[in-house]
Amino acid sequence: MVKMADIVALAKRRGFIFPGSEIYGGIKGFWDYGPLGVELKNNIKREWWKSMVYERDDVVGIDAAIIMNPKVWEVSGHTEAFTDPLVECKVCHKRIRADHEQEIKKHEKSHKGKVKWTDPRTFNLLTEVYLGTTEPKQKTYLRGEVTQGVFVNFKNILDSTRMKIPFGVAQIGKAFRNEITPGNFTYRSREFEQMELEYFIQPEDKEAEKIFNYWKKQRMDWYISYGMRKEKLRFRKHESDERAHYAKFAEDIEYKAPFGWSEFEGIHHRGDWDLGRHKLKYKDDETGKEYTPWVIETSGGVDRTALFFLIDAYHKDKDRVVLRLHPKLAPYKVAVFPLLANKPKLVEKARKVFGKLRLSFHSAWDERGNIGKRYYAQDEIGTPWCVTVDFDTLKDDTVTIRDRDSTKQQRVSIGKIEKWIKDKINKHGKKI
Ligand code: ATP
DSSP states (O other), rough: OOOOOHHHHHHHHTEEEETTGGGGTTTTTOEEEEEHHHHHHHHHHHHHHHIIIIIIISEEOOOOOOOOOOOOOTTTTTHOOOOOEEBTTTOOOOOTTTTOHHHHHHHHHHHOOOOOOOOEEEEEEEEEEEEESSSSSSEEEEOSSSTHHHHTHHHHHHHHOOOSSSEEEEEEEEOOOOOOOOOOTBBSEEEEEEEEEEEOOOOHHHHHHHHHHHHHHHHHHHHHHHHHOOOGGGEOOOTTTTTTTOEEEEEEEEETTTEEEEEEEEEEEEEEEHHHHTTOOOOOOTTOOOEEOEEEEEEHHHHHHHHHHHHHEEEEEEEEEEEOOOTTTOOSSSEEEETTTHHHHHHHHHHHHHHTTTTTOOOOEOOSSSSSHHHHHHHHOOEEEEEEEEHHHEEEEEOOOOOOTTOOOOEEEGHHHHHHHHHHHHOOOOOO
């Protein structure tokens, strides 16, 4: 089993994820993505957008503002019901979410039963912000979920597109929650990104069940098609007492992380809760019937997805660490090296190859140390292929391409590298 400490150390050392505001001692629940982390996250978001928006006729995207009129949060029920219960140990003052049984048991065990809990108190998760320069300032909230931006624009979307029910609206963006106990690295943060789809349907139970099951399968298949191991994934139904205030029915996709089975995407049947509360309706042009549509939602976290892809891809073999990321998610697709850094002809030729490849793929350049060390350094950040320019290249215009996962090497002519890589990227991974 991968250790979280190894993931955290690799993420920091190689520039995936840094603690937020680190030089001032950090700030709990906030993380900064480094040069490789931003690539991984962007790749996840781009692939998600491709499959949810570009490859479908029935989904459009939007990008709503993070700060909205506070009425949105009052009407949606968040100011009242977007809460978590908290208990505090009266002996050591440790605070734990009252619904996190495992953490409670762990605390009781490690303190040999000398624990006294307060009664659970509820805390609202919305983060308050104050706008304006003169008193009284206007109080509102940083959005606690990106979804509301879709609902409040429902009419705008209908008026400006030709979407007809059933159809979906996709959105990726930041959300903020005043989490009581941020932790497990980026897993529970106070600032994070969500990628969500709101799929509007007719208010019928059979239709809702069919579409709920359809999206469940789509989303699970998506993770598997990017290489996540099937045996580390499962669905979990929400019990009626843990469902969010808006949900009629909910199931999570969970990953078996080093800290236990953990949610990273929820499929929710929100019924007519949100559109109903915002008093928004849909009119069927053909039948003239007006009704409040139901919504099936897929709500994933970009940060949790990035973390679980890092964990799932991490392999250690003695002192060699390999991140077996799907090439579409890997920060760099290819690295280019001159065999020797002190041979100007090799460097010049390798720079030319690099200059060409970087136009098509995010490419890395390395001329430090020996080839073996450069391979190790690229393996550790998940670069699928390394191209080496050597003395034979100067004679016959071919290079060596070394594969990250098999470590096998192959000779390819310079003119064909690009197509070779494109073919490999497209063929990579399992077909569902
Ligand atoms: P949890 O039970 O872990 O608090 P949730 O059920 O409240 O999560 P949702 O409201 O369904 O989460 O949010 C949808 C997705 O947003 C989650 O599946 C997760 O990927 C992401 N997410 C929610 N809260 C956080 C957080 N504090 N940090 C990082 N990602 C989060």
